[in-house]
Amino acid sequence: xxxxEIYGNKDTRSGFGEGLRILGEKNPNVVGLCAxxxxxxxxxxxxxxxxxxxxxxxxxxxxMIGLAAGMTIGGKIPFTGTFANFSTSRVYDQIRQSVAxxxxxxxxxxxxxxxxxGEDGATHQVLEDIGMMKMLPNMTVIVPxxxxxxxxxxxxxxxxxxxxxxxxxxxxMPIFTPENANFQIGKADVLTEGxxxxxxxxxxxxxxxxxxxxxxxxxxxxxEVINMHTIKxxxxxxxxxxxxxxxxxxxxxxxxxNGGLGESVSKVIVTNDLVPQEFxxxxxxxxxxxxxxxLMTKYxxxxxxxxxxxxxxxxxxx
Amino acid sequence: xxxxxxSGHPGGSLGCADFLTLLYFDVMKHNPKNFTMDGVNEDxxxxxxxxxxxxxxxxxxxSGYFPVSELSTxxxxxxxxxxxxxxxxxxxxVRIASxxxxxxxxxxxxxxxxxxxxxxxxxxxxxxxxxxxQEGQIWEAAMYAAAxxxxxxxxxxxxxxxxxxxxxxDVLSLGNLRAKWEAFDWLVLExxxxxxxxxxxxxxxxxxxxxNGKPIVIIMKTEMGQGVDYMVGTHKWHxxxxxxxxxxxxxxxxxxxxxxx
Numbered sequence: 095x096x097x098x099e100i101y102g103n104k105d106t107r108s109g110f111g112e113g114l115r116i117l118g119e120k121n122p123n124v125v126g127l128c129a130x131x132x133x134x135x136x137x138x139x140x141x142x143x144x145x146x147x148x149x150x151x152x153x154x155x156x157x158m159i160g161l162a163a164g165m166t167i168g169g170k171i172p173f174t175g176t177f178a179n180f181s182t183s184r185v186y187d188q189i190r191q192s193v194a195x196x197x198x199x200x201x202x203x204x205x206x207x208x209x210x211x212g213e214d215g216a217t218h219q220v221l222e223d224i225g226m227m228k229m230l231p232n233m234t235v236i237v238p239x240x241x242x243x244x245x246x247x248x249x250x251x252x253x254x255x256x257x258x259x260x261x262x263x264x265x266x267m268p269i270f271t272p273e274n275a276n277f278q279i280g281k282a283d284v285l286t287e288g289x290x291x292x293x294x295x296x297x298x299x300x301x302x303x304x305x306x307x308x309x310x311x312x313x314x315x316x317x318e319v320i321n322m323h324t325i326k327x328x329x330x331x332x333x334x335x336x337x338x339x340x341x342x343x344x345x346x347x348x349x350x351x352n353g354g355l356g357e358s359v360s361k362v363i364v365t366n367d368l369v370p371q372e373f374x375x376x377x378x379x380x381x382x383x384x385x386x387x388x389l390m391t392k393y394x395x396x397x398x399x400x401x402x403x404x405x406x407x408x409x410x411x412x
Numbered sequence: 413x414x415x416x417x418x419s420g421h422p423g424g425s426l427g428c429a430d431f432l433t434l435l436y437f438d439v440m441k442h443n444p445k446n447f448t449m450d451g452v453n454e455d456x457x458x459x460x461x462x463x464x465x466x467x468x469x470x471x472x473x474x475s476g477y478f479p480v481s482e483l484s485t486x487x488x489x490x491x492x493x494x495x496x497x498x499x500x501x502x503x504x505x506v507r508i509a510s511x512x513x514x515x516x517x518x519x520x521x522x523x524x525x526x527x528x529x530x531x532x533x534x535x536x537x538x539x540x541x542x543x544x545x546q547e548g549q550i551w552e553a554a555m556y557a558a559a560x561x562x563x564x565x566x567x568x569x570x571x572x573x574x575x576x577x578x579x580x581x582d583v584l585s586l587g588n589l590r591a592k593w594e595a596f597d598w599l600v601l602e603x604x605x606x607x608x609x610x611x612x613x614x615x616x617x618x619x620x621x622x623x624n625g626k627p628i629v630i631i632m633k634t635e636m637g638q639g640v641d642y643m644v645g646t647h648k649w650h651x652x653x654x655x656x657x658x659x660x661x662x663x664x665x666x667x668x669x670x671x672x673x
Contacts, residue, residue: 165526
């Protein structure tokens with residue numbers, strides 16, 4: 095299997111912060127809004143460089159979403175920042191009516207998504223947000239895999255007209271996306287070519303899937319890892335092209351099994367080309383407090399789970 | 413409009429007809445013949461209590477945003493005139509969806525802040541129901557507006573004292589509404605929503621007081637169902653349509669509105 099160059103280790107939220115800093119320099123219409131989590135979202139640089147375009151809204155997320163929708167009227171491109179839970183479940187109706195249905199050019203940027211928020215526990219560990227956001231018409235849903243890709247995605251969504259949900263997180267993870275990568279919304283990245291099984295992952299599970307593919311290679315199994323950074327619109331062509339070759343798929347995500355990436359992939363499979371699928375996702379449970387990586391192990395979304403699912407799905411091939 | 417599809421909200425619509433007529437025909441600087449979503453260099457209006465869409469559509473059409481004949485499509489399949497206003501079908505004059513209550517003040521404030529960033533000195537107006545003030549987001553927005561000195565907005569409260577389940581006082585009292593807005597550090601004015609001279613004077617005063625660091629709210633006393641004797645003095649016509657007999661009785665009292673629908 096191909097070796098991945100590691101360019102460093104950082105959190106994806108810092109990629110968002112750096113992307114927003116760069117956008118501040120290059121696009122005068124970009125404005126930032128934050129609900130009392132500027133440091134956690136790494137929005138400090140944008141705030142410092144462009145105080146006139148940064149709006150601290152306090153702990154009032156519903157108001158923040160409405161403000162952002164209104165700010166688009168007159169041509170601004172608002173980036174809202176708070177934890178993923180407060181970016182979605184707390185403000186679902188505000189997003190639904192004022193952003194998605196009204197089709198406003200708001201970028202909802204959500205950090206600390208999933209279990210890897212860690213010690214704060216289940217109140218903050220949203221695992222349903224991809225589902226909630228992908229169900230909304232007009233909404234684009236992006237879950238980048240590492241620091242560099244999060245930076246590139248942040249910059250890319252400013253040039254895209256329409257509502258976007260950008261999901262990222264807190265833990266420090268390896269950076270394997272090169273600086274010269276060409277991030278395209280809705281265009282999946284095939285990271286490793288393989289012939290026995292396709293592994294489709296998003297977010298932190300992309301690195302876990304690369305690690306799983308290495309272990310599978312040592313056991314003589316050739317896995318094709320696809321980084322599906324855009325959940326909606328889904329790159330169906332990339333999925334079908336890979337499945338034509340491997341004839342089975344594992345989906346892997348830091349999200350509830352209900353409503354996640356896996357379900358979106360299932361729909362493609364059952365309506366086009368029926369092959370066996372296994373899901374690496376949280377199985378209808380709330381999380382709990384604990385160290386991020388240990389939580390991933392406990393809740394079954396770690397490297398070993400991807401390896402196991404790959405072997406199982408291969409055994410199910412007709 | 414409401415009777416034709418046997419659904420909608422006639423009471424609040426009639427109560428705000430005088431205000432919206434004055435706003436669109438006499439107060440706001442706007443450009444009905446060349447509608448743009450961004451509305452740069454024109455006053456913007458946001459209807460937060462979207463259920464009084466009949467009166468908004470009526471005023472928009474008569475202002476020239478879209479043909480008056482289109483009013484007959486209200487709430488029907490394939491219409492741009494949805495039960496609650498929405499820009500989803502590109503209806504001229506509507507810039508945001510409303511219906512789920514409490515969101516419009518935040519939206520209006522966002523638009524007002526964009527005007528400031530753009531150096532655009534026109535104003536933002538918004539209208540809210542009194543029952544709608546029971547929504548928490550209104551007070552998040554109220555706190556924000558004063559703290560951030562959003563002083564290019566004039567919000568109006570349709571203070572008719574009635575909501576679906578009964579009188580606002582009985583459902584969930586707003587207490588001392590003036591004191592609440594003052595405590596949130598807004599400049600508070602009051603007016604009679606059925607006295608054109610009074611409304612003209614108060615809206616002119618409000619406009620004169622913009623740009624002084626404080627958001628402005630006008631508590632507008634109205635009668636739900638104004639102009640139709642049997643709809644006044646009750647909450648029963650908040651969300652119910654009149655039948656044919658009732659419609660005839662109502663329109664006889666409002667003959668001037670009959671010519672173009």
